[in-house]
Amino acid sequence: MEFEALSSSELSAYLRSVPAVYALLNEPGETGDLDIAEVGDGNLNFVYFASNARAPERSVVVKQAPPFLRLVGKSWPLTRHRMEREVAALQRFGALCPQHVPRVYHADSDLFLMVMQRLSSHRILRQALMDGIVYPKLAAHLSTYLAHTLFYGSDLFLAPDVKKHAVSDAVNTELCKITEDLVFTYPFEDHPSNVYSPAFPRAEIERLRQSPALRLAVADMKWSFMNDAETLLHGDLHTGSIMVNEDETYVIDPEFAFYGPMGFDIGAVLANLLLAYFSRDWHDREQDTALQLHADGVPYRDWLLEQVSAVWSGFEKTFLKLWRVHESRRKSHFIGDDPGGVCVEAYRARFMRRLLAQSLGFAGCKMIRRIVGMAKVADITSIADHSLRAAVEVRVLRCAERLLVERDAIDGIAQVLAIAREAQAGGRAS
Amino acid sequence: MEFEALSSSELSAYLRSVPAVYALLNEPGETGDLDIAEVGDGNLNFVYFASNARAPERSVVVKQAPPFLRLVGKSWPLTRHRMEREVAALQRFGALCPQHVPRVYHADSDLFLMVMQRLSSHRILRQALMDGIVYPKLAAHLSTYLAHTLFYGSDLFLAPDVKKHAVSDAVNTELCKITEDLVFTYPFEDHPSNVYSPAFPRAEIERLRQSPALRLAVADMKWSFMNDAETLLHGDLHTGSIMVNEDETYVIDPEFAFYGPMGFDIGAVLANLLLAYFSRDWHDREQDTALQLHADGVPYRDWLLEQVSAVWSGFEKTFLKLWRVHESRRKSHFIGDDPGGVCVEAYRARFMRRLLAQSLGFAGCKMIRRIVGMAKVADITSIADHSLRAAVEVRVLRCAERLLVERDAIDGIAQVLAIAREAQAGGRAS
Numbered sequence: 042m043e044f045e046a047l048s049s050s051e052l053s054a055y056l057r058s059v060p061a062v063y064a065l066l067n068e069p070g071e072t073g074d075l076d077i078a079e080v081g082d083g084n085l086n087f088v089y090f091a092s093n094a095r096a097p098e099r100s101v102v103v104k105q106a107p108p109f110l111r112l113v114g115k116s117w118p119l120t121r122h123r124m125e126r127e128v129a130a131l132q133r134f135g136a137l138c139p140q141h142v143p144r145v146y147h148a149d150s151d152l153f154l155m156v157m158q159r160l161s162s163h164r165i166l167r168q169a170l171m172d173g174i175v176y177p178k179l180a181a182h183l184s185t186y187l188a189h190t191l192f193y194g195s196d197l198f199l200a201p202d203v204k205k206h207a208v209s210d211a212v213n214t215e216l217c218k219i220t221e222d223l224v225f226t227y228p229f230e231d232h233p234s235n236v237y238s239p240a241f242p243r244a245e246i247e248r249l250r251q252s253p254a255l256r257l258a259v260a261d262m263k264w265s266f267m268n269d270a271e272t273l274l275h276g277d278l279h280t281g282s283i284m285v286n287e288d289e290t291y292v293i294d295p296e297f298a299f300y301g302p303m304g305f306d307i308g309a310v311l312a313n314l315l316l317a318y319f320s321r322d323w324h325d326r327e328q329d330t331a332l333q334l335h336a337d338g339v340p341y342r343d344w345l346l347e348q349v350s351a352v353w354s355g356f357e358k359t360f361l362k363l364w365r366v367h368e369s370r371r372k373s374h375f376i377g378d379d380p381g382g383v384c385v386e387a388y389r390a391r392f393m394r395r396l397l398a399q400s401l402g403f404a405g406c407k408m409i410r411r412i413v414g415m416a417k418v419a420d421i422t423s424i425a426d427h428s429l430r431a432a433v434e435v436r437v438l439r440c441a442e443r444l445l446v447e448r449d450a451i452d453g454i455a456q457v458l459a460i461a462r463e464a465q466a467g468g469r470a471s
Numbered sequence: 472m473e474f475e476a477l478s479s480s481e482l483s484a485y486l487r488s489v490p491a492v493y494a495l496l497n498e499p500g501e502t503g504d505l506d507i508a509e510v511g512d513g514n515l516n517f518v519y520f521a522s523n524a525r526a527p528e529r530s531v532v533v534k535q536a537p538p539f540l541r542l543v544g545k546s547w548p549l550t551r552h553r554m555e556r557e558v559a560a561l562q563r564f565g566a567l568c569p570q571h572v573p574r575v576y577h578a579d580s581d582l583f584l585m586v587m588q589r590l591s592s593h594r595i596l597r598q599a600l601m602d603g604i605v606y607p608k609l610a611a612h613l614s615t616y617l618a619h620t621l622f623y624g625s626d627l628f629l630a631p632d633v634k635k636h637a638v639s640d641a642v643n644t645e646l647c648k649i650t651e652d653l654v655f656t657y658p659f660e661d662h663p664s665n666v667y668s669p670a671f672p673r674a675e676i677e678r679l680r681q682s683p684a685l686r687l688a689v690a691d692m693k694w695s696f697m698n699d700a701e702t703l704l705h706g707d708l709h710t711g712s713i714m715v716n717e718d719e720t721y722v723i724d725p726e727f728a729f730y731g732p733m734g735f736d737i738g739a740v741l742a743n744l745l746l747a748y749f750s751r752d753w754h755d756r757e758q759d760t761a762l763q764l765h766a767d768g769v770p771y772r773d774w775l776l777e778q779v780s781a782v783w784s785g786f787e788k789t790f791l792k793l794w795r796v797h798e799s800r801r802k803s804h805f806i807g808d809d810p811g812g813v814c815v816e817a818y819r820a821r822f823m824r825r826l827l828a829q830s831l832g833f834a835g836c837k838m839i840r841r842i843v844g845m846a847k848v849a850d851i852t853s854i855a856d857h858s859l860r861a862a863v864e865v866r867v868l869r870c871a872e873r874l875l876v877e878r879d880a881i882d883g884i885a886q887v888l889a890i891a892r893e894a895q896a897g898g899r900a901s
Contacts, residue, residue: 201647201697205642208642208700209642212635212636217631218631230807232808250809256809257806268701376690376693377686378661379680383681383683384686384687391691
């Protein structure tokens, strides 16, 4: 049967038939009309706001998975069971980190549809960063989210049998395949899905395809993505999957969730902050924010780099704390007993350094695919000046390449900031 | 219901009731008595030879899993479903490499029992190596087995969805837990399961527990074992799981099979060849083989080291050949298109170097557990001279430690041989 998106009246009727949802949308004893608005701008699904027409603050989000990739259309079929994966991930992440994950009110496994919390006072982070808004709690929230979700899904916390069954339950072949192709493979090939901006230099395309050091690093990251079942990942944690206001931060849309390498989620956040950073050449000019100093006297561009540092440092600190507290309570260590504690702490330091390198490798891959791959980001595509856009894109690529190639030698997040600044200044571009 | 091992008459009656087995054990139209002999000396299962009493060349092996670890007894319960895992692995490996895997004639998922090919002219490799026997084809056979099983289970060959479901189907929590504990954890703790030989130096115990470089390297390997779902492994590929004669080599007992890091199987083979090498101080003396030169004029001890080199080199060559042929046929590469082929070949070289390092790390862990852990190897335990045994054990530990700690800097198998020779000579022991 051909898939048809639900009409407003069909969706209204459906939502009235679900008591839990009905109670959220109406005052007790009242039956109001529902306003339905299709708002999906995502790549995958249909998304609606359903609100009480007389009390619009009573509102929910409805998300339905069509049997194809919405960005491309019916020519790219996708299983509708991805909705079950997303519901399971939202519930799992919500249990681990309720303050940063929207609540699921209802899930329908026949219609591949769910009803979830409406975040009506929140904006998509990507757009807010383009607008030059400072969120003082953002880095603390994101690092908390990352530390809790990545730690509690891993062998550092779960019993080995529980973890192995969780890996098995979270297999997500179709959506992983999209990442394997669009992030790790096509951008480095002469592939029809690639899109280059009008003034993008031809020599950069060749460089992406023919630089052995870069291709090897990307292949390492692809192998890691496909093989390292370290924890339950969000799987697509860019700034379009984050909603913010002054006080709150929510991570949405985990349909790509699967058991993969921890650095993939961290790298996605870092990559998108860096894309925002490099795009300031345009947005500062448009908004005249270049010289606008924020409360602490820092230009917005620098505030973005500070977030790169703060997200990693906050993550590292919180993750290590969760790890230490857990092992202290359990009275045993992942590495085995260590009465002096020297080896345990040395292993933690090594683990975090390895994780930083892994995160930077994934960040590099995600930056590159946003420049030359099919799915772009508005930070970059909104740059109307072709020549400036190409210059920004080349800086992103230079930074990404260095993160990938030098990742194992980078010994702290400060070095990442230095690499970004050098790429911005055009320095060390060979 | 309490488990009772089958009596001879029960097993005879059972085997007669299975037509496929009956046909193997009897001439057409004949019904002979069966001789049943319990021969299991393994750690896990009950194993029987069932033979036609009048035509003993008509013979099969019967293997049954009791609901516990046989080595320890009923106090260590284990799911009997491990037999299904073993049957599935034998069938998979048999399809990939029929010349090196015994055939399964019959599997009974109610009795957790299987009937398989009897290898009557073959010996367990460990015992044969203790006896100083040269097998000219051994390294070629083992490298072929390793290359085929490790390559065809991986993302280098399988479609990504097939691979992910294979990972899920091969989850083997209980037997992986045994490895996680007995190989990667207990040997480095003050754990009651550890067993130290009578003259084993106390300082060596402290060194294993308190050397940060060693503990970190072992923790890295434990993390890799638990997270890197690279291919379907045998999971316990020591020289007691290999049967040989002059012309043939078979790999048996894959009940530990699961999706894990490729280097775990390779490391197991290398570790056990090295254990055999270090044990020659005793066996050469006992057998007076020290100066016996084999056909090619090489002392047995050196022949063992040559096998370390030949297994790795043969594996590398065959694995690369399978990889190149597959990608050439498929007209696509794991890393994506690469018209010049330079990046593809550079990635293959990098992949093999990473795999050698991983294999050496696992080899080191497996050598250490055989010295201080619960499950020993006869190469070492048969050394009746306490002082000599302790000296051999310390050399094994020195070699293992260097393989673990230096693994990322080792750039070829020749360096491994040099490390083994230095440990044997007592050189560079700090």
